[in-house]
Structure formats: structure tokens, C-alpha cells
Amino acid sequence: MRMGRGRDGGPASPRLKASDDAALAGMERLHEEVDVGATSLARLHEGRLRCARGCCQCCIDGLSVFTIEAARIQRSCEAVLNEEPHPPGRCAFLSAEGSCRIYRHRPYVCRTQGLPLRFFESSAQGAVEYRDICPLNEPGGPPLDTLLENHLWTIGPYEGRLADLQLRFDGSLRRVALRSLFSPAQARSPSEPWDADAGEQGRSALPGSATTRSRR
């Protein structure tokens, strides 16, 4: 996979090999699977979810994605990439009205935003489970620590599958900043080392999320 600049100096779709196409098709299927699971959980929690067009506090600036997700955006959203990015402070893909300009092709991390989440962190005593939700979605439903495990989105399994697809696509876990897709000159080269600090994909995008984290 190679990323480049268009004839007009603007962003260009990456040049893809047949194996890249297969990895991209696999990622699109993964996104569809995520949507099915996320939609089912959203229905379950519809009484508490306040997520709606125009609510965009979770669309923070500085998100990064694997190059495979960047390639999907570059390939499918060329017109948006020729528009002006949202000013710094919010995600570059946010419109002036507060909606996502690449909604259909948005990355994995944006597809489960707002749902009750569970994730694990290692400790001296072993893995510790944490639960978290956007503070706007915390009222109106049962406390997170009373929810059944399968009533939360578990962080880990889909991330692992996405990483496998990324390795097939690019041979590494390299990432690009979403904002950099508007300006290829500033885009991270696929040959640059993976920035571990950028690897969180924006789970911290939940506004004030640390205050709602509960230890199990």
C-alpha cells in the first residue's frame, strides 16, 4: 500500500495491490459486524443514550487510525478530503453543523461511541475489569456495575481482528492522524515507526470518562 499526493496537490487515493483490496474488504465486513452488534446494544440501552446528530463532544481532535482505515477513507471520501477540515479542537471530519462527514466510512472506534464499555487492564493481581460510558449517557439507566457482561461493548476482540487486518494490509501497526488525511504532506509515511501514544484510537474521547470509570 502506498499513499500519495493527487495531481492537483490534494489528497490521492492510496495505490492498492489485490491483497490490499482483500484486507480492505475484510475490514468493511468487520465494520458491518461491529454495526450489527452496536445497533443491538444501542436498542437495549435506548432509554439512556443521548447520542444524536449534532452531539459531538466525543469527536475530539488528535484521533489516529490504522493505515487500512485511513485507506478506506481516502478511497471512499475523496470529495470530503478536498474540503476544509474542521478547525483544530474537534475532529477534522466534523462538519460545521456537528455531524460526521464520513459517517458511512468512519473508523471502528467511532462506531461504538456512546455505548457502555468494558475493558481490562493488567495489575499485580491479574486482569482488572473496568466499565465506562459517556457521562451524557450515564443517567437514565442502571449503574454500569449491575449490567450483564454481554450488555456492554467489550474492548479487545474487534481491536485484535482489526490489528490482524492491518498487518495483512501494511505489514505493521502503523497509524495516521485523521487530520493528516487532509494534508498528505503532513501525513505520516507508512515507513515511519508506529506512535504508541497515538494507539489509543480515542477511547479517551468520552468527555470526562475517567469520572465514570468503575472498578469491578
Ligand code: SF4
Ligand atoms: S470520524 Fe469519528 S470522531 Fe471524526 S467526526 Fe466522524 S464520528 Fe466524529
Ligand code: SF4
Ligand atoms: S458519546 Fe456522548 S458526546 Fe458522543 S454523541 Fe454520544 S452522547 Fe454525545
